Amino acid sequence: IAGITQAPTSQILAAGRRMTLRCTQDMRHNAMYWYRQDLGLGLRLIHYSNTAGTTGKGEVPDGYSVSRANTDDFPLTLASAVPSQTSVYFCASSEVAEYEQYFGPGTRLTVT
Amino acid sequence: KQEVTQIPAALSVPEGENLVLNCSFTDSAIYNLQWFRQDPGKGLTSLLLIQSSQREQTSGRLNASLDKSSGRSTLYIAASQPGDSATYLCAVMTDNYGQNFVFGPGTRLSVLP
Numbered sequence: 001i002a003g004i005t006q007a008p009t010s011q012i013l014a015a016g017r018r019m020t021l022r023c024t025q026d027m028r029h030n031a032m033y034w035y036r037q038d039l040g041l042g043l044r045l046i047h048y049s050n051t052a053g054t055t056g057k058g059e060v061p062d063g064y065s066v067s068r069a070n071t072d073d074f075p076l077t078l079a080s081a082v083p084s085q086t087s088v089y090f091c092a093s094s095e096v097a098e099y100e101q102y103f104g105p106g107t108r109l110t111v112t
Numbered sequence: 113k114q115e116v117t118q119i120p121a122a123l124s125v126p127e128g129e130n131l132v133l134n135c136s137f138t139d140s141a142i143y144n145l146q147w148f149r150q151d152p153g154k155g156l157t158s159l160l161l162i163q164s165s166q167r168e169q170t171s172g173r174l175n176a177s178l179d180k181s182s183g184r185s186t187l188y189i190a191a192s193q194p195g196d197s198a199t200y201l202c203a204v205m206t207d208n209y210g211q212n213f214v215f216g217p218g219t220r221l222s223v224l225p
Contacts, residue, residue: 033213043156043201043215090155100146101203101213103156 002026004104006091012110013081021076021107023091031094032074033058033101034066036087043090049074050096081111114139114206116216124222129192133219135185135202143205147176147187149198150218156201159187192223 007022025032034046035058045058049068063085065077074093078085091104115138125131135145144163148156160169160176162185168177175188185202199218206212 042217043203045213092156100158100161102158103148105155 004091004093004102006089006104006107008107009105010108010110012112013078015081015083015111017081019078019081019109021078021089021091021109023074023076023104024072025074025091025093025102025104026072027093027095027102028071029093029095029102030071031096031099032068033092033094034064034074034076035090035092036060037090037106038087046076046089081109083111085109086111114142114204114212114214116202116204116214118200118202118216118219120219121217122220122222124224125192126224127192127194129223130188130190131192131221133187133189133200133221135187135216137183137185137204137214139206140180140183141206142180143207145176145178145185145202145204147174147185148201148203150201151198159200189221192221194223194225196223197221 004025013019030051033048035043037043044060046064047058047066049055052068052071055066089107092101094101117136119134146161147159150156162169162178173190178185199220201218203215
Protein backbone atom coordinates (compact mmCIF):
# COMPACT_ATOMS: atom_id res chain seq x y z
CA ILE A 1 0.00 0.00 0.00
CA ALA A 2 1.57 3.30 -1.07
CA GLY A 3 -0.56 5.56 1.11
CA ILE A 4 -0.07 9.09 -0.16
CA THR A 5 2.18 9.99 -3.05
CA GLN A 6 3.23 13.50 -4.01
CA ALA A 7 4.89 14.78 -7.14
CA PRO A 8 7.29 16.28 -7.85
CA THR A 9 9.67 15.61 -4.97
CA SER A 10 11.26 18.99 -5.51
CA GLN A 11 11.01 21.81 -7.99
CA ILE A 12 12.69 25.11 -8.76
CA LEU A 13 10.23 27.50 -10.38
CA ALA A 14 10.60 30.96 -11.85
CA ALA A 15 8.37 33.63 -10.38
CA GLY A 16 5.21 34.17 -12.39
CA ARG A 17 5.02 30.59 -13.63
CA ARG A 18 2.08 28.31 -13.04
CA MET A 19 2.67 25.09 -11.13
CA THR A 20 0.52 22.16 -10.03
CA LEU A 21 1.57 19.94 -7.17
CA ARG A 22 0.06 16.48 -7.38
CA CYS A 23 -1.28 14.39 -4.53
CA THR A 24 -2.80 10.93 -4.78
CA GLN A 25 -3.97 8.61 -2.02
CA ASP A 26 -4.99 4.98 -2.30
CA MET A 27 -6.72 4.61 1.07
CA ARG A 28 -10.14 5.80 -0.16
CA HIS A 29 -10.07 8.53 2.45
CA ASN A 30 -12.82 11.12 2.23
CA ALA A 31 -10.87 14.10 3.56
CA MET A 32 -7.69 15.57 2.09
CA TYR A 33 -5.53 18.53 3.02
CA TRP A 34 -2.69 20.70 1.79
CA TYR A 35 -0.21 22.23 4.24
CA ARG A 36 2.91 24.30 3.89
CA GLN A 37 5.78 24.05 6.34
CA ASP A 38 8.09 27.01 6.88
CA LEU A 39 10.92 27.43 9.34
CA GLY A 40 9.69 29.39 12.33
CA LEU A 41 6.05 29.27 11.21
CA GLY A 42 5.40 25.54 11.43
CA LEU A 43 2.72 23.77 9.45
CA ARG A 44 -0.20 25.80 8.16
CA LEU A 45 -3.30 24.60 6.38
CA ILE A 46 -3.76 25.95 2.84
CA HIS A 47 -6.91 24.19 1.58
CA TYR A 48 -8.90 21.14 2.53
CA SER A 49 -11.57 18.89 1.08
CA ASN A 50 -13.95 16.90 3.24
CA THR A 51 -15.26 14.82 0.36
CA ALA A 52 -14.95 14.58 -3.40
CA GLY A 53 -16.53 17.57 -5.09
CA THR A 54 -16.09 19.96 -2.14
CA THR A 55 -13.19 22.16 -1.06
CA GLY A 56 -12.58 24.81 1.56
CA LYS A 57 -10.02 27.43 2.54
CA GLY A 58 -7.57 26.98 5.35
CA GLU A 59 -5.42 29.49 7.16
CA VAL A 60 -3.26 30.61 4.19
CA PRO A 61 -5.24 30.07 0.93
CA ASP A 62 -4.21 33.19 -1.03
CA GLY A 63 -2.35 32.40 -4.24
CA TYR A 64 -3.40 28.74 -4.23
CA SER A 65 -6.31 26.80 -5.67
CA VAL A 66 -7.41 23.19 -5.38
CA SER A 67 -9.86 20.81 -6.96
CA ARG A 68 -11.30 17.46 -5.89
CA ALA A 69 -12.75 15.76 -8.94
CA ASN A 70 -12.50 12.29 -7.38
CA THR A 71 -11.69 10.63 -4.07
CA ASP A 72 -8.06 9.85 -4.79
CA ASP A 73 -6.59 13.06 -6.22
CA PHE A 74 -6.21 16.52 -4.72
CA PRO A 75 -3.97 18.78 -6.84
CA LEU A 76 -2.73 22.13 -5.57
CA THR A 77 -2.18 24.87 -8.16
CA LEU A 78 -0.11 28.02 -7.88
CA ALA A 79 -1.48 30.24 -10.63
CA SER A 80 1.43 32.69 -10.65
CA ALA A 81 4.18 31.72 -8.27
CA VAL A 82 5.88 34.27 -6.00
CA PRO A 83 9.07 33.86 -3.94
CA SER A 84 7.05 33.83 -0.68
CA GLN A 85 5.57 30.53 -1.82
CA THR A 86 8.96 28.88 -1.41
CA SER A 87 8.20 26.16 1.11
CA VAL A 88 7.77 22.47 1.70
CA TYR A 89 4.27 21.36 0.80
CA PHE A 90 2.60 18.38 2.42
CA CYS A 91 -0.56 16.62 1.36
CA ALA A 92 -2.50 14.66 3.97
CA SER A 93 -5.66 12.59 4.16
CA SER A 94 -8.00 11.16 6.76
CA GLU A 95 -10.89 8.74 6.59
CA VAL A 96 -13.20 11.52 7.70
CA ALA A 97 -12.32 15.01 8.88
CA GLU A 98 -12.08 14.24 12.61
CA TYR A 99 -10.01 11.10 12.25
CA GLU A 100 -6.27 10.51 12.19
CA GLN A 101 -4.36 12.33 9.44
CA TYR A 102 -1.77 10.63 7.26
CA PHE A 103 0.87 12.65 5.46
CA GLY A 104 2.67 12.34 2.17
CA PRO A 105 6.46 12.74 1.80
CA GLY A 106 6.26 16.38 0.74
CA THR A 107 7.27 18.58 -2.20
CA ARG A 108 10.09 21.06 -1.75
CA LEU A 109 9.32 24.11 -3.90
CA THR A 110 11.70 26.98 -4.52
CA VAL A 111 10.40 30.04 -6.35
CA THR A 112 13.15 32.27 -7.71
CA LYS B 113 -7.69 32.00 17.60
CA GLN B 114 -6.28 28.67 18.69
CA GLU B 115 -2.57 28.69 19.50
CA VAL B 116 -0.46 25.63 20.20
CA THR B 117 2.88 25.70 21.96
CA GLN B 118 5.37 22.96 22.75
CA ILE B 119 7.97 22.91 25.48
CA PRO B 120 10.85 22.32 25.34
CA ALA B 121 11.85 23.37 21.83
CA ALA B 122 14.72 20.90 21.94
CA LEU B 123 15.72 18.08 24.23
CA SER B 124 18.78 15.85 24.41
CA VAL B 125 18.76 12.74 26.59
CA PRO B 126 20.90 9.63 27.01
CA GLU B 127 19.57 6.36 25.67
CA GLY B 128 17.27 4.50 28.06
CA GLU B 129 15.77 7.53 29.76
CA ASN B 130 12.05 8.04 30.09
CA LEU B 131 10.96 11.47 28.89
CA VAL B 132 7.95 13.74 28.61
CA LEU B 133 7.12 16.18 25.84
CA ASN B 134 4.57 18.90 26.47
CA CYS B 135 1.90 20.47 24.29
CA SER B 136 -0.36 23.34 25.32
CA PHE B 137 -3.34 24.87 23.52
CA THR B 138 -5.28 28.03 24.29
CA ASP B 139 -8.83 26.99 23.33
CA SER B 140 -10.11 23.91 25.15
CA ALA B 141 -12.96 23.38 22.65
CA ILE B 142 -11.12 20.76 20.61
CA TYR B 143 -12.34 17.68 18.76
CA ASN B 144 -9.08 15.78 18.95
CA LEU B 145 -5.34 16.08 19.43
CA GLN B 146 -2.79 14.20 17.40
CA TRP B 147 0.92 13.56 17.99
CA PHE B 148 3.31 13.16 15.05
CA ARG B 149 6.99 12.58 14.53
CA GLN B 150 8.94 14.09 11.67
CA ASP B 151 12.35 12.90 10.61
CA PRO B 152 14.63 15.43 8.85
CA GLY B 153 13.54 16.02 5.27
CA LYS B 154 10.58 13.68 5.62
CA GLY B 155 6.85 13.85 6.04
CA LEU B 156 4.93 13.48 9.27
CA THR B 157 4.19 10.09 10.78
CA SER B 158 1.13 9.80 12.98
CA LEU B 159 1.86 8.44 16.45
CA LEU B 160 -1.30 8.79 18.50
CA LEU B 161 -4.72 10.39 18.16
CA ILE B 162 -6.72 11.31 21.25
CA GLN B 163 -10.37 12.17 20.79
CA SER B 164 -11.77 14.93 23.01
CA SER B 165 -13.70 12.38 25.08
CA GLN B 166 -10.56 10.37 25.86
CA ARG B 167 -7.94 10.93 28.55
CA GLU B 168 -5.07 8.96 27.09
CA GLN B 169 -3.86 6.67 24.34
CA THR B 170 -1.01 4.17 24.31
CA SER B 171 1.03 2.62 21.55
CA GLY B 172 4.06 0.54 22.48
CA ARG B 173 6.50 2.73 24.41
CA LEU B 174 4.41 5.84 23.79
CA ASN B 175 1.65 7.19 25.98
CA ALA B 176 -0.22 10.40 25.31
CA SER B 177 -2.53 12.09 27.78
CA LEU B 178 -5.03 14.85 27.30
CA ASP B 179 -6.40 17.35 29.81
CA LYS B 180 -8.83 19.51 27.88
CA SER B 181 -9.79 21.73 30.80
CA SER B 182 -6.21 22.83 31.34
CA GLY B 183 -5.36 22.88 27.64
CA ARG B 184 -2.51 20.40 27.90
CA SER B 185 -1.28 17.14 26.45
CA THR B 186 1.84 15.17 27.23
CA LEU B 187 3.66 12.54 25.22
CA TYR B 188 5.54 10.08 27.39
CA ILE B 189 8.30 8.03 25.76
CA ALA B 190 9.57 5.11 27.80
CA ALA B 191 13.09 3.70 27.55
CA SER B 192 14.17 6.08 24.80
CA GLN B 193 16.29 4.81 21.91
CA PRO B 194 18.50 6.60 19.35
CA GLY B 195 15.86 5.75 16.73
CA ASP B 196 13.43 7.97 18.61
CA SER B 197 15.47 11.02 17.58
CA ALA B 198 13.15 13.23 15.53
CA THR B 199 10.96 16.29 15.84
CA TYR B 200 7.68 15.64 17.63
CA LEU B 201 4.67 17.79 16.78
CA CYS B 202 1.25 18.00 18.33
CA ALA B 203 -1.80 19.29 16.50
CA VAL B 204 -5.32 20.07 17.64
CA MET B 205 -8.52 20.03 15.62
CA THR B 206 -10.93 22.72 16.78
CA ASP B 207 -13.82 21.86 14.47
CA ASN B 208 -14.93 18.64 12.85
CA TYR B 209 -14.85 19.92 9.28
CA GLY B 210 -11.08 19.80 9.06
CA GLN B 211 -10.44 23.44 8.31
CA ASN B 212 -9.03 24.31 11.72
CA PHE B 213 -6.22 21.88 12.42
CA VAL B 214 -3.49 23.81 14.25
CA PHE B 215 0.05 22.53 14.73
CA GLY B 216 2.55 23.29 17.42
CA PRO B 217 6.13 24.25 16.51
CA GLY B 218 7.53 20.89 17.60
CA THR B 219 10.12 19.56 20.03
CA ARG B 220 13.39 18.38 18.52
CA LEU B 221 14.49 15.26 20.39
CA SER B 222 17.98 13.78 20.33
CA VAL B 223 18.58 10.46 22.06
CA LEU B 224 22.28 9.88 22.52
CA PRO B 225 23.69 6.34 22.40
